[in-house]
Amino acid sequence: MRSAIEGARLHYDMPERTRKLVRSSVRRAGRRPLFFRWDWRYLWIPLAATAVIILSILPFLGHWGAQDRLSQEIVDAHVRSLMPGHLTDVVSSDQHTVKPWFNGRLDFSPSVSDYASRGFPLSGGRMDYIGDRPVAVLVYQRRKHFINLFSWPSAGASTSAERTTVHNGFNVVHWIQNGMSYWAVSDVNQNDLQEFIGLLRGATH
C-alpha cells in the first residue's frame, strides 16, 4: 500500500502564503518580548535617565520586585484568558480528563479536583507561560465569574503564607504549598475566592 499511496502524490504542499504567514507570525512573537511593545531605537533615552536611580536602589528591590512583576504577568495572563477562545485548551469538568491532558505538556503533574458540589465547577485547563516557564492553569467557575488557578513547581521555598493583593480590580492570591507555587486570580469577591482557596488547600494536603 505504501508505494501506491506515495505514488498517488497525496502529500499536501504548504501554500506559499501560509508559509509566509507562519514565519512572520513567529518572528513577530520573537521580537515582541512578552508584554511590552517598545520602539528599541529610542530606548536609550529613558534607560540612561533611570539607570543611575535603578542601580542605586537595586539591592533593595530584590524579592519584592520579582513578586510584583510576577503578579502583573499573572493578571495580564488572566485578562487575556477572558478574551473569546482563550480560556481553555481542554474543555471538561471531569478531573480525570483534565489532569492527564497535562501529561507530556508539562514537566510536572498538577493536582486537579472538581468542586462543583460546592459551587465551583471545573471548566477545564490550559497551558500558559509565566515567569519564563510553562505553567498549568485550571479554570473554575463561580456563577458567571471565572477563576484562573496557575500552578508550577516552586523554584525557592516549599511553603509560604497566603498573600492577597488587588491588581486592576482583580483579586489575586498567592501561596506556596508542598513545593508548588499557586496563584489564584478572579473578579469574584474576596469571600468567594477565600472559600475556593480553602477547598483547594484542604484537598492538596
Place this chain on the structure above:
Amino acid sequence: MEPQEKLERFERSVIPYMDAAYNLARWLARNDQDAQDIVQEAYLRAFRFFDGFRGGDNRAWLLRIVRNTFYTFLQRNRKEEAIATLDEELPVAESDSKRPDTLLLREADSELLRDAIEALSPEFREILVMRELEGLSYKEISSVAEVPLGTVMSRLARARQQLREMLAEGFGERGAAKRTARIRGV
C-alpha cells in the same frame, strides 16, 4: 534564552518542519483555511514552549503540538465531529472483493484515495498520514499521538483495512454515504 537567540534557534530547529506540520494539519482539518489557522496557532505555541523543550526529536515534538492544536480546534469549532466515536472495537465485515491490494490501489485514482482517507476518523487518518506520507517510525508516531506502540500498530492496521474496504466496494456516490456513516460510528 535571549529573545534573539531563541528566535534564531527556533528558526533553525523547528521552522524546517513546517511542511510536515502543514501536511498533517491539512489531512486532519480537511480544508486549507483551517489547516493554515492550525499551523499558525501550533507554531506560536511551539515558540512559546520552546524554552521548556529539553531537546530530542524536534519533528515529533512539533507534530505533537500540531496534533493537539487540531483536536482543541475540533472541540471548539466542530463539536459533532469531535464527539463521533472511534469504532476500534467494531468487527470489520468481510470484504466481498478478492482483488489484491495493489490492483485496487492502481485502479483507484488520487481523488478516490484522498476521499477514502478523509472518510477515516481523525485518529486513524493521522496515523496513516504520519506513517505513509511522512515516514515516521512507529516509535515516533507513538510519541506524537501519545498512545502506546501497540495502539499505533493496531490503528494503522485498522486504517488500512478500512481503506481497502472502501476501495474494494467502490467508493462511489452510492457507497460513500453508507461507508462514511459506518466508519464514523454515527
